[in-house]
Amino acid sequence: xxxxxxxxxxxxxxxxxxxxxxxxxxxxxxxxxxxxxxxxxxxxxxxxxxxxxxxxxxxxxxxxxxxxxxxxxxxxxxxxxxxxxxxxxxxxxxxxxxxxxxxxxxxxxxxxxxxxxxxxxxxxxxxxxxxxxxxxxxxxxxxxxxxxxxxxxxxxxxxxxxxxxxxxxxxxxxxxxxxxxxxxxxxxxxxxxxxxxxxxxxxxxxxxxxxxxxxxxxxxxxxxxxxxxxxxxxxxxxxxxxxxxxxxxxxxxxxxxxxxxxxxxxxxxxxxxxxxxxxxxxxxxxxxxxxxxxxxxxxxxxxxxxxxxxxxxxxxxxxxxxxxxxxxxxxxxxxxxxxxxxxxxxxxxxxxxxxxxxxxxxxxxxxxxxxxxxxxxxxxxxxxxxxxxxxxxxxxxxxxxxxxxxxxxxxxxxxxxxxxxxxxxxxxxxxxxxxxxxxxxxxxxxxxxx
Numbered sequence: 001x002x003x004x005x006x007x008x009x010x011x012x013x014x015x016x017x018x019x020x021x022x023x024x025x026x027x028x029x030x031x032x033x034x035x036x037x038x039x040x041x042x043x044x045x046x047x048x049x050x051x052x053x054x055x056x057x058x059x060x061x062x063x064x065x066x067x068x069x070x071x072x073x074x075x076x077x078x079x080x081x082x083x084x085x086x087x088x089x090x091x092x093x094x095x096x097x098x099x100x101x102x103x104x105x106x107x108x109x110x111x112x113x114x115x116x117x118x119x120x121x122x123x124x125x126x127x128x129x130x131x132x133x134x135x136x137x138x139x140x141x142x143x144x145x146x147x148x149x150x151x152x153x154x155x156x157x158x159x160x161x162x163x164x165x166x167x168x169x170x171x172x173x174x175x176x177x178x179x180x181x182x183x184x185x186x187x188x189x190x191x192x193x194x195x196x197x198x199x200x201x202x203x204x205x206x207x208x209x210x211x212x213x214x215x216x217x218x219x220x221x222x223x224x225x226x227x228x229x230x231x232x233x234x235x236x237x238x239x240x241x242x243x244x245x246x247x248x249x250x251x252x253x254x255x256x257x258x259x260x261x262x263x264x265x266x267x268x269x270x271x272x273x274x275x276x277x278x279x280x281x282x283x284x285x286x287x288x289x290x291x292x293x294x295x296x297x298x299x300x301x302x303x304x305x306x307x308x309x310x311x312x313x314x315x316x317x318x319x320x321x322x323x324x325x326x327x328x329x330x331x332x333x334x335x336x337x338x339x340x341x342x343x344x345x346x347x348x349x350x351x352x353x354x355x356x357x358x359x360x361x362x363x364x365x366x367x368x369x370x371x372x373x374x375x376x377x378x379x380x381x382x383x384x385x386x387x388x389x390x391x392x393x394x395x396x397x398x399x400x401x402x403x404x405x406x407x408x409x410x411x412x413x414x415x416x417x418x419x420x421x422x423x424x425x426x427x428x429x430x431x432x433x434x435x436x437x438x439x440x441x442x443x444x445x446x447x448x449x450x
Contacts, residue, residue, distance in 0.1 A: 007163025009295040010085060010302040014310035019318070021165055022291045028169040029283035031176045038176070040276045042183045043195055044342035049269045051192055052341065054134035056272025060257050061121045062142060064250035065110060069150040071243030072106065073157035074293065078238050078376055080161035081294050085301025096158060097226040099235055107150035114143045125254060126261045128268075134192050141196035145203040152207045155214060160294055167213050175206040241385035242376070248385075252392040259404050259413055267410055270350035273341045277351070280330060281362040284322055285369035288315045292370055296377025312374040312432070319366040327362045331355045350410070357414040361421030368421070371428035387428055396420035 009017055044052045076099045083091040114121070118140050127135055156168045179202040186194030253275070260271045292315050299308040330337070338351040368391070375384040396416055403412025 009163065009298045009311070010304050010307055014295070014307060015314040015318070018288075018291060018295060018311055018314050021160075021163055021294065022287050022318075024165040024169040025160070025291055026284055026287040028165065028172045029287050030280075031169070031172045033279040033283055034176050034180075037276050037279075038179050038183050040273070040341055042187050043192060044273070046184065046187050047191060048342065049344070049347065050131055050265065051134055052272055052343075053128070053265050053268040054131040054192060055138060055195075056268050056275070057122065057125055057127045057131065057257065057261075058135040058139040058142070059272065059275065060125060060250060060254035061114070061139065063253060064247055065114060065143070065146060066149060067246040067250045068110065068243050069107070069146075069153050071246030072103070072239045073150075073153045074246065074290070074376065075235055075239035075242040075381065076154065077157040077161045077290070077293060078242065078297055078379060078381060079235060080158065081297025081377065082301040082379060084161060085298030091231075093221060093223065094226050094228045094231045095235070096221070097223050098228050098231045099154070099158075100222050101224060101227050102232065102235065103150060103154045104147075107147040110150075111143060111146045114146065115140060118143075124258075126258045128261065128265060131265070137193050138196045141193060142199055145200040148200075148203040148207040152203070152210055155210045159214075160290060161297075163294065165291070167210065171206050171209045171213075174209060175202045178202050178205060238379075238381055241381040245372070245376075245381060245385040245388045248388040248392045252396055255397050256400060256413060256417075259400060260410070262404075263410050266344075266346055267350060269343065270338075270347045270354065273338050273343055273347065274351050274354045276341070277330060277334070277337055278355070278358075278362070281323065281326055282365065284319055284326070285362075285366040288319050288366065289369040289373040289376075291315075292373030293376045296374045297379070298377075300378050308374060308377065312370055315370040315373070316367050319370055320363050323363045323366045327359050331359050353411065354414055357411060358418050358421070361418045364421040364425035367425040368428045371425075371432045374432055375428075383431065387424065387431060390427055391420055391424035395423050 007017070007021070009021075040052065040055060043055050076095065079095050080092060083095060118136055122132060122135055122139070152171075156165075159165070159167060179198060182201065183195060183198045186198040188194070190197065257268070257271065260267050292311055295311040296308040299305070299311070334352045334355045335348040338348045343351065368387075372384045372387060375381075375387070396419075399419060400413045400416035403416050404410070406412055408415065
């Protein structure tokens with residue numbers, strides 16, 4: 001790794017350093033949001049509400065498998081950050097080389113499974129017959145680019161571990177602009193298939209830009225001879241809970257989509273539009289999750305729990321303040337924003353109710369993600385996984401099912417989402433306080449022995 005691009009998060013002002021690494025990543029996420037919304041905007045306006053519903057149904061499995069990639073690559077970031085904090089160059093090179101090989105093999109395997117299992121996936125989502133063929137056409141083309149997405153996320157995770165988030169921002173900006181231009185062209189010629197093909201092409205370009213940048217700058221060294229079985233096992237141990245952690249929200253979204261499908265096509269379209277819009281409210285939390293993982297990971301490697309606490313506190317304060325402003329904006333303009341996707345009055349009203357009910361939950365979600373980032377940074381993805389299970393599986397999904405069959409109906413599902421956000425933030429804060437105290441005691445004990 002080029003030393004000039006390596007950043008040390010174990011010293012200095014935590015707030016300034018956290019802002020410095022988070023802003024480029026947040027900009028990248030904002031453009032990634034725009035990248036994903038482009039399909040919805042063009043499909044909704046050019047092809048109508050049925051096509052929008054088809055896109056909504058195919059989105060949860062896409063999110064799920066993208067989450068698998070994010071979880072696996074986040075495991076790389078967790079391990080790398082620790083070794084960077086400890087300044088262990090040999091281990092750094094072994095992790096990079098081993099994880100690169102594993103990423104290629106795993107991404108190809110997942111692509112093959114998805115292509116052959118598309119009918120099973122759509123049937124499990126209770127896909128209505130009138131939109132089944134459109135959903136299938138979009139999914140089978142989109143998933144061909146999975147290896148591009150996986151490799152792109154892998155390189156981002158490696159660079160982020162060293163404190164470099166700028167290239168992720170640049171590459172996603174370029175590819176978003178490309179997608180904006182070619183999406184309507186392909187959709188007009190091939191309808192919903194065209195949207196998937198345009199996205200596939202953009203994803204390939206995005207990965208290519210990242211590879212060229214890394215090779216030209218000689219940022220990292222990949223030597224297959226350094227691939228190590230012990231390191232691979234350690235990666236798997238971090239990756240499994242991290243993958244589960246990242247995948248649980250997508251599983252929950254799939255389940256909620258299943259419940260919403262029982263209320264008809266218009267609620268599906270409204271849920272799809274709401275999901276696209278709320279990425280505006282989720283991405284700051286996701287960015288803080290990832291950057292806090294890097295910062296606290298280095299602090300953990302350097303055995304500096306005090307600095308780790310500073311990063312978490314800064315993240316929660318900055319994120320909560322930002323989300324309050326964003327949430328008020330989205331709730332106030334929700335109907336106007338929904339109309340951009342070609343929504344009719346009925347769908348606009350459903351979107352308005354959705355955001356009005358869940359609103360406070362987005363601030364709670366930001367707090368939860370900051371805590372999860374710190375827990376991951378401490379090398380405890382298993383603990384973060386259990387927090388996610390509590391969040392989605394134990395609270396949200398059963399409560400959504402229960403309330404959906406009451407007089408609350410569709411609104412009962414949204415209330416369940418809100419309750420799960422609040423419960424998760426409280427549980428996360430409580431766990432981290434106990435965990436941090438335990439880690440600090442252990443580090444002191446080791447220091448005293450030495």
